[in-house]
Amino acid sequence: MPATKTDFRGMSDEQLALSLKETEKTVFSLRFQSASDRKETATELKKAKKDIARIRTLQRERELTKLKALPADQLATRVASLGEKDKAGGPGKRLVRRQLRRVEALHAKATAKKGSK
Template sequence: MANKIDYAGQSDDQLGESLSNLKREQFNLRFQAATSQLEKPSRVREVRKDIARIKTLQAQRSAAAGK
């Protein structure tokens, strides 16, 4: 992954914005895949994993704030 982003260094607002952008990209990639216009199939997996990373960070932060 050449353009790996450090999500741990982002604020909660930045994480939310990144998550929103990634979900929008995931939606667009699904449409491209359905119409056989997907140029980079590996990007689907990267986006999915980035979404999981952000959700994990958000869950960890909310659990730490609850203690």
């Protein structure tokens, strides 16, 4: 039985990762069952996909919270490493560029706060 929204919020990061893997496996098996003409999987598949989206959203919220808590010097290090990945190119370059823009914005805010103190 899928967990509810509040159940996901109460989980640790490790539990969320495990729940995500389980739900992705469920989606895979439901797709297979749907392809073999089992009719009642449509709502189950929709619920499982929504659970995956909820879990990924929570993981991203937690990641952003951790990033916002980092000091400016650690953010600068992260900006530098993402900049190197961006220059190297390769697969996933759009994701790297998005991450770089976000971390640069957080770094700018952190240095502005540091400078105003």
